[in-house]
Amino acid sequence: MEKEVILQYLPLYREALLLTLRIGWQGVLLALVFGVACTWIRQLKIPVLKSLVTVYIELFRNTPLLVQLFFLYFALPKAGIRMTPELCGSLGLGLLGGAYMAETFRSGLESIAPIQEESALSLGMTSMQALRYVILPQAATYSISGIVANVIFLLKETSVFSVISLMDLMFTAKDLIGMYAKTLECLTLLVVFYLIMLLPVSVFGSWLERRMRRAEFGA
Amino acid sequence: MQSLGLDVLFKGSNFIRLLEGLWVAVRISLISVVLSIVLGIPAGMLMTSRSRVIRALFRVYLEIVRIMPQMVLLFIVYFGTTRVFGWDLSAEASAIIVFVFWGCAEMGDLVRGALISIPRIQYESAAALGMNQLVSFRYVILPQTVRRLIPLSINLITRMIKTTSLVMMIGIVEVLKVGQQIIEANRKASPNAAFGVFATVFLLYFLICWPISTLASWLEKRWA
Numbered sequence A: 001m002e003k004e005v006i007l008q009y010l011p012l013y014r015e016a017l018l019l020t021l022r023i024g025w026q027g028v029l030l031a032l033v034f035g036v037a038c039t040w041i042r043q044l045k046i047p048v049l050k051s052l053v054t055v056y057i058e059l060f061r062n063t064p065l066l067v068q069l070f071f072l073y074f075a076l077p078k079a080g081i082r083m084t085p086e087l088c089g090s091l092g093l094g095l096l097g098g099a100y101m102a103e104t105f106r107s108g109l110e111s112i113a114p115i116q117e118e119s120a121l122s123l124g125m126t127s128m129q130a131l132r133y134v135i136l137p138q139a140a141t142y143s144i145s146g147i148v149a150n151v152i153f154l155l156k157e158t159s160v161f162s163v164i165s166l167m168d169l170m171f172t173a174k175d176l177i178g179m180y181a182k183t184l185e186c187l188t189l190l191v192v193f194y195l196i197m198l199l200p201v202s203v204f205g206s207w208l209e210r211r212m213r214r215a216e217f218g219a
Numbered sequence B: 001m002q003s004l005g006l007d008v009l010f011k012g013s014n015f016i017r018l019l020e021g022l023w024v025a026v027r028i029s030l031i032s033v034v035l036s037i038v039l040g041i042p043a044g045m046l047m048t049s050r051s052r053v054i055r056a057l058f059r060v061y062l063e064i065v066r067i068m069p070q071m072v073l074l075f076i077v078y079f080g081t082t083r084v085f086g087w088d089l090s091a092e093a094s095a096i097i098v099f100v101f102w103g104c105a106e107m108g109d110l111v112r113g114a115l116i117s118i119p120r121i122q123y124e125s126a127a128a129l130g131m132n133q134l135v136s137f138r139y140v141i142l143p144q145t146v147r148r149l150i151p152l153s154i155n156l157i158t159r160m161i162k163t164t165s166l167v168m169m170i171g172i173v174e175v176l177k178v179g180q181q182i183i184e185a186n187r188k189a190s191p192n193a194a195f196g197v198f199a200t201v202f203l204l205y206f207l208i209c210w211p212i213s214t215l216a217s218w219l220e221k222r223w224a
Helices: A003-044 A047-061 A066-078 A085-110 A112-121 A128-165 A169-180 A182-215 B013-047 B052-067 B070-085 B091-116 B118-129 B133-170 B175-185 B192-223
Strands: none
Touching: A003 A047, A003 A128, A003 A169, A003 A182, A047 A085, A047 A182, A047 B070, A047 B192, A066 A085, A066 A128, A066 B133, A085 A112, A085 A128, A085 B070, A085 B175, A112 A128, A112 B070, A128 A182, A128 B013, A128 B052, A128 B070, A128 B133, A169 A182, A169 B052, A169 B070, A182 B052, A182 B070, B013 B052, B013 B091, B013 B133, B013 B175, B070 B091, B070 B133, B118 B133, B133 B175, B175 B192
16 A cells, blocks of 8 residues: 555545535435425325326336436436436435335334324314324334435445446546556545445434434333 | 337347346346345344354444445455455456345344344243243244245345346446447447337336335235
8 A cells, every 4th residue: 555645546535525425415305305295295195196106116116226327317318308417316316215215204104003193183283283293203213214224325325426427436446446556545545435424424323313212102 | 119219129139138138137136145145144143142242243244234335345346355365356256245245244134133023032931831942943933033034035135136237337248238238339220229228227127126025015014
């Protein structure tokens, strides 16, 4: 391992990390939005939209992100829909994540016994109040571990972005190995930078899970 | 048809070639799943071990697998270890090593979860009825564990199939790569081939994974 080489590469990796983080968080945010929207549609049982949501969730849960990105980035332009690589990346991640989030939210809501809502209503709460003060706090404690797992999963999935020519961490590593063959240095930096990106999320996630568990009802 | 590039699929043996490409990915995932299950079961039993050292070791292992993208692990094995140790490792062998390393941790965690979900009273009752450890494991613990485990391990198969799409990044010619070759070869004759080909690949993956994951969730509900 050569120290100079590592110092020389450091700025390149930092740039790549910033790009990965930016697209990653945009994707996670979109995923949450899509997830909430799908859950909303499913709960309200809106006729046609409900079936569309099911098709979307099954499609995106059962295909790899890599294939989804190929479709968004290489196939859609042929049908007249053109997007920048960055938009493709965050949209692809958002679509994939939305399907996973929707499932997580649903199992969270399903874990709440119907009597909880009925009791809230019989106490004179409106259905919005019941949702806000009774259902959601319990569903949130139940789904939090799933949500954290999804976020980590999504941030890990960013590692395929290089196929749509985004200069992310994998792209940088592969490029540098190809040009200068400093394999060991490049791979070490790659691992370190992924740790920088994911370790805080993982630690924060388990802290959050522990905190929320205390709020669990009757457990 | 022409405008969306679907015609390319029916030219020559293009569709068969795509299916062959898919089989490359599926074959790698099936080999990896089988090895992961075989190695994951003892790993899971060790994770419930009384020894702190063993538990801590497996925790570290699990965390590594949880945090590092499989793509990074593929690079480490395919580019890194070959460089450091100077051995010659084919891309397919590296892929299987990585997926087994990952799958074994996941499977181990599932086994651990299933084992600790069996209430202690089940063991105690079996002992109280005069069963020895082997008999109680065979007739009381195992049947309950297996029921919890089967749907989850079936799910692992779909995750494995989805993850093997990554192998194209280390140069294995699988379905996406074949798709690219078909598109390149027909660039003049049908410029929109990319749509037809990648939409087909998308659907092919869905057609493989969807039945498996549906079976898994059906079993999970049925045996719950």
